[in-house]
Amino acid sequence: MPIYEYECSGCGHRFEFLVLPSSPTPECPECQEKDLKRLISLCAVSSETTREAHLAKARKKADAIRQDKQHEEHKALHAEHD
Ligand SMILES: [Zn+2]
Structure with a gap:
Protein backbone atom coordinates (compact mmCIF):
# COMPACT_ATOMS: atom_id res chain seq x y z
CA MET A 1 0.00 0.00 0.00
CA PRO A 2 1.60 3.26 -1.05
CA ILE A 3 2.31 5.66 1.77
CA TYR A 4 3.78 8.95 0.67
CA GLU A 5 5.42 11.63 2.70
CA TYR A 6 4.46 15.13 1.74
CA GLU A 7 5.77 18.53 2.66
CA CYS A 8 3.27 21.36 2.66
CA SER A 9 4.27 24.30 0.47
CA GLY A 10 2.17 26.55 2.66
CA CYS A 11 3.58 25.93 6.14
CA GLY A 12 6.36 23.36 5.65
CA HIS A 13 4.54 20.72 7.68
CA ARG A 14 5.54 17.17 6.75
CA PHE A 15 3.12 14.30 6.99
CA GLU A 16 2.44 10.83 5.66
CA PHE A 17 -0.50 10.13 3.45
CA LEU A 18 -1.82 6.70 2.61
CA VAL A 19 -2.85 6.79 -1.03
CA ILE A 40 9.69 9.86 -0.60
CA SER A 41 7.78 6.74 -1.42
CA LEU A 42 7.83 4.54 1.64
CA CYS A 43 6.32 1.60 -0.24
CA ALA A 44 9.57 1.29 -2.16
CA VAL A 45 11.17 -0.05 1.01
CA SER A 46 10.93 -3.81 1.01
CA SER A 47 11.29 -4.65 4.69
CA GLU A 48 8.31 -4.04 6.94
CA LYS A 57 11.69 8.72 11.75
CA ALA A 58 9.24 10.71 9.66
CA ARG A 59 7.01 11.24 12.68
CA LYS A 60 9.95 12.35 14.77
CA LYS A 61 10.91 14.75 12.02
CA ALA A 62 7.37 16.11 11.85
CA ASP A 63 7.38 16.61 15.61
CA ALA A 64 10.70 18.40 15.42
CA ILE A 65 9.36 20.66 12.69
CA ARG A 66 6.27 21.38 14.78
CA GLN A 67 8.45 22.32 17.74
CA ASP A 68 10.55 24.44 15.44
CA LYS A 69 7.65 26.54 14.23
CA GLN A 70 8.88 29.69 15.89
CA HIS A 71 11.94 29.52 13.65
CA GLU A 72 10.05 30.30 10.47
CA GLU A 73 12.93 32.13 8.88
CA HIS A 74 15.35 29.30 9.41
CA LYS A 75 12.84 26.81 8.04
CA ALA A 76 12.28 28.86 4.90
CA LEU A 77 16.01 29.02 4.39
CA HIS A 78 16.27 25.27 4.84
CA ALA A 79 13.47 24.59 2.37
CA GLU A 80 15.32 26.51 -0.33
CA HIS A 81 18.23 24.13 -0.05
CA ASP A 82 16.09 20.99 -0.07
ZN1 LIG B 1 0.40 23.38 5.72
Whole structure:
Protein backbone atom coordinates (compact mmCIF):
# COMPACT_ATOMS: atom_id res chain seq x y z
CA MET A 1 0.00 0.00 0.00
CA PRO A 2 1.60 3.26 -1.05
CA ILE A 3 2.31 5.66 1.77
CA TYR A 4 3.78 8.95 0.67
CA GLU A 5 5.42 11.63 2.70
CA TYR A 6 4.46 15.13 1.74
CA GLU A 7 5.77 18.53 2.66
CA CYS A 8 3.27 21.36 2.66
CA SER A 9 4.27 24.30 0.47
CA GLY A 10 2.17 26.55 2.66
CA CYS A 11 3.58 25.93 6.14
CA GLY A 12 6.36 23.36 5.65
CA HIS A 13 4.54 20.72 7.68
CA ARG A 14 5.54 17.17 6.75
CA PHE A 15 3.12 14.30 6.99
CA GLU A 16 2.44 10.83 5.66
CA PHE A 17 -0.50 10.13 3.45
CA LEU A 18 -1.82 6.70 2.61
CA VAL A 19 -2.85 6.79 -1.03
CA LEU A 20 -5.81 4.63 -1.94
CA PRO A 21 -7.80 4.66 -5.19
CA SER A 22 -10.65 6.15 -3.18
CA SER A 23 -8.46 8.70 -1.40
CA PRO A 24 -9.25 12.36 -1.89
CA THR A 25 -6.50 14.77 -2.89
CA PRO A 26 -4.11 14.95 0.04
CA GLU A 27 -4.02 18.20 1.90
CA CYS A 28 -1.99 19.58 4.78
CA PRO A 29 -3.53 18.63 8.13
CA GLU A 30 -2.19 21.86 9.58
CA CYS A 31 -3.42 24.46 7.10
CA GLN A 32 -5.42 22.47 4.50
CA GLU A 33 -3.02 23.55 1.77
CA LYS A 34 -3.21 21.29 -1.29
CA ASP A 35 0.05 22.46 -2.82
CA LEU A 36 2.25 19.66 -1.54
CA LYS A 37 5.69 18.39 -2.38
CA ARG A 38 6.04 14.60 -2.35
CA LEU A 39 9.23 13.63 -0.57
CA ILE A 40 9.69 9.86 -0.60
CA SER A 41 7.78 6.74 -1.42
CA LEU A 42 7.83 4.54 1.64
CA CYS A 43 6.32 1.60 -0.24
CA ALA A 44 9.57 1.29 -2.16
CA VAL A 45 11.17 -0.05 1.01
CA SER A 46 10.93 -3.81 1.01
CA SER A 47 11.29 -4.65 4.69
CA GLU A 48 8.31 -4.04 6.94
CA THR A 49 10.65 -3.30 9.84
CA THR A 50 12.56 -0.75 7.82
CA ARG A 51 9.28 0.80 6.76
CA GLU A 52 8.23 1.11 10.39
CA ALA A 53 11.55 2.73 11.18
CA HIS A 54 11.05 5.16 8.33
CA LEU A 55 7.59 6.03 9.61
CA ALA A 56 8.90 6.57 13.13
CA LYS A 57 11.69 8.72 11.75
CA ALA A 58 9.24 10.71 9.66
CA ARG A 59 7.01 11.24 12.68
CA LYS A 60 9.95 12.35 14.77
CA LYS A 61 10.91 14.75 12.02
CA ALA A 62 7.37 16.11 11.85
CA ASP A 63 7.38 16.61 15.61
CA ALA A 64 10.70 18.40 15.42
CA ILE A 65 9.36 20.66 12.69
CA ARG A 66 6.27 21.38 14.78
CA GLN A 67 8.45 22.32 17.74
CA ASP A 68 10.55 24.44 15.44
CA LYS A 69 7.65 26.54 14.23
CA GLN A 70 8.88 29.69 15.89
CA HIS A 71 11.94 29.52 13.65
CA GLU A 72 10.05 30.30 10.47
CA GLU A 73 12.93 32.13 8.88
CA HIS A 74 15.35 29.30 9.41
CA LYS A 75 12.84 26.81 8.04
CA ALA A 76 12.28 28.86 4.90
CA LEU A 77 16.01 29.02 4.39
CA HIS A 78 16.27 25.27 4.84
CA ALA A 79 13.47 24.59 2.37
CA GLU A 80 15.32 26.51 -0.33
CA HIS A 81 18.23 24.13 -0.05
CA ASP A 82 16.09 20.99 -0.07
ZN1 LIG B 1 0.40 23.38 5.72
